[in-house]
Amino acid sequence: DARVTQTPRHKVTEMGQEVTMRCQPILGHNTVFWYRQTMMQGLELLAYFRNRAPLDDSGMPKDRFSAEMPDATLATLKIQPSEPRDSAVYFCASGLRRGSGNTIYFGEGSWLTVV
């Protein structure tokens, strides 16, 4: 059963620490998304990639956030240094090419708490 896999599922860290979240997209999917969910902002796009190239990262605070795809099976989202306002659920999602389904599937999320 194909699914998007995210690690860690839960993370509590102290302010100032580096946080790295990882995502394994569904095999064969060429588009990978990072979303953040908070009570105040809802679901907001941070960045997304196609064929590992970044397409749009305008939703991401550039001074502390970075997103990469080292290879087709791994996407990473890094926060350095982390701040309490980064506390949120971070979702990774992946999608297929046009003509092959176009459904976007989400991982279970990484629940981040920065204290």
Added chain:
Amino acid sequence: AQKVTQAQTEISVVEKEDVTLDCVYETRDTTYYLFWYKQPPSGELVFLIRRNSFDEQNEISGRYSWNFQKSTSSFNFTITASQVVDSAVYFCALSLISNFGNEKLTFGTGTRLTIIP
């Protein structure tokens, strides 16, 4: 820019009642997909349906049905004979489609549905 509006913030119904969740969208593009996702209390986002902008046929899947009307830019979701397990937050979303694949999803703010036993 795209926009998705879910005007109903919270809905509560008694079990076995039917309930409709509203979704209105805005886009200038002619090629797009509309989605519904369910977020149960456990927190994951579960895909429910995808609808192509060229296909206005309504769809039924068990107790779930979707009514897509381009004339009113709406994509409403109805649950028939609701059950307690249907309690969740439901999100409507829109994605443009390019020749290369999915573009980003624009989400509505979600509707929290509570089914009262």
